[in-house]
Each structure stands twice: as C-alpha cells, then as structure tokens.
Amino acid sequence: MKTVALTLSALALALSSFTTYASCEKGEIKAKLSHVTGGTTHPKVVASNRLAERVNSEMNGKMCLEVYPSSTLFGDSKELEALLLGDVQLLAPSLSKFGSYTRKLGVFDLPFIFQDMDHAIRFTQSPTGRELLNSMKEVGFVGLGYWMSGMKYFSANKPLITPNDANGLKFRVQTSDVAKAMISAMGASPQPMAFKEVYGALQTGVVDGQENTWSNIYTKKFFEVQDSITETNHQLLAYLFMTSQEWLDSLKPEIRQQFLEIADEVTQEANLNVKEKEAKNRSNILQADGKINTLTPEQRQQWVDVMKPVWKKFEPEIGADIIEAAAGS
C-alpha cells in the first residue's frame, strides 16, 4: 500500500514538474520566472505555477514559461540585476527588497499600517497603489500586479510576549531600512540576510529570530528551529509581480496582450485565495508541533507603541500623501 502511495506521489510530482518546467523547444518565446519560496502550499508557488500552466496551455507554440522556485536560478541578491540583464523575464520579489531602486515602496513595510490583508488589498487597488506599480519605470522595471502573501509574525528562540522579550536579540530582516529601524526600536539588532540563508542562520544561532508569514514559516520549516511564533500581525508581506520594459517591448502586440491578460487574471485569482492558504499553513504549523503564542489586546498594544513611531522617520522619503492613502484605504 505504501509503495502504491509513493509511486502515485512520485507521479504527481513528475506531472506538476512537467507543467512548471515545460520544455521550450518549439521555437516559441521562452520566458523564465524565478522566485525564492518553496513547498506546494505557498501563495507565490501556487500563483507562479498557475501562471505557467495557463501560459503553456493557452499560448502553446507562442510562449513557453519555466518557473524556478526556491532560489534555484537566482536568489534575493541577484534577481533584480538579472532581470535588467535579460537573464530572467519575470520575478515576484517581496516589496521590502526594492530600497536601492525606490524608497516609496517602503510604505508597505511600515509596522501596523494595514489592519489585515483586506486593508492592504484595498490600498493596492487604489489610484496611489496602482501608481506605485510603476515607481521604478526609469530603471526599466514594470509592475504587473501585486501578489499578496500574508501578515507577518515574529519568531525567536525564546517566547516573545512583549517587546521587552526581544531586547538584545538578533533578528534576520529583509534588506528594508524600515524593517531595520523597526527592529532597532525594539532594542534588538537587525541582521539583513537572503531568504535562502534564514533556516541555517536560525539553526546555528547566527540569529535568534525572524519575522515572516505562516506560509514561509511552514514551508521553510523555520518553526522547527525556533521556540515559538508570536501572533503580532505587525507587517505585510506582499510581492511585486514584475517584468522589464525591454522584454515587454520585445513581444509582438497580440502576444503581449494575451500574456498581460493571463497575468492579470492569475493575479486576481491569487489574491482571492491567499487568506485561506495562510490559514492552512498556520494549522500545518500546529499539526507539526510548532508553537504559536497569541497576545491579549494589551500585550499587542505594547508592540504597536514601540514600533509605530518609525513611521515619522520614513515620512520624508516615502511621502506623507502615500502613507495617508495607505493608512486610510
């Protein structure tokens, strides 16, 4: 019985790999999508694979899309450069990783600016949110849409109940100045690091903690090397699904239009189901014996009081109008 189950799961894996890594051998336009997340239940994995499935069936013979997950083609540090060099055509990096190209996207990192994902989705659909898609036009980057991932939670090698518990600890952060300031405000030390290095750094004690979504904490197994995760809900993790102007311009108008229509539909579908995926990965963590600390409203307010003052510091570079539009969406 076990052998049959294993054979079936190997077959399922082979079929899904076939969809994901379609072989582009018919002279069609070949596009690569590279990203850093993994597993099967992660919102970015599901959206990327859905995009490949639709492009490869509906544009068969015209365009072929290959997806490279888990930093197998490019990791955090190289992928944006690779897009400009034409070595990859599509990416979906976290909005926290664009600090060297634009400061405006820092609005998505401000702690406690979004009450929940619905609030964040409303902002991305507002005129200001739509404008930010093209905030790196001069660089040659085109934002095709926002892919939501989830709210973020802190985890550490000890229980974090109030911000005092984080005092003196080292936290891995993405390369966002807002995230660095937020961790410093907690009396902790921010350690910027590529996503693929986080598990090892937690395991070996290079850092004590990190902040991420249920989907990343589950699919990358961070919960296995942490004491517990605290339901702070303090920040958003979302992605800029993007390409380069050069690649878009290289496509014939009818091919470009068909691709953009599929890309838009996949984006809408991905954002419809993202809350369910997060909830599923939260329960996956509990089922796998991960520990989650919930907070009373008074305890959570202490985190707000410590972190929210960083907004003021970033207002000049993000823009008070953008912050107001996000907070009031």
Ligand code: SIN
């Ligand atoms: C991702 O979800 O793409 C990675 C986020 C991170 O670097 O923490």
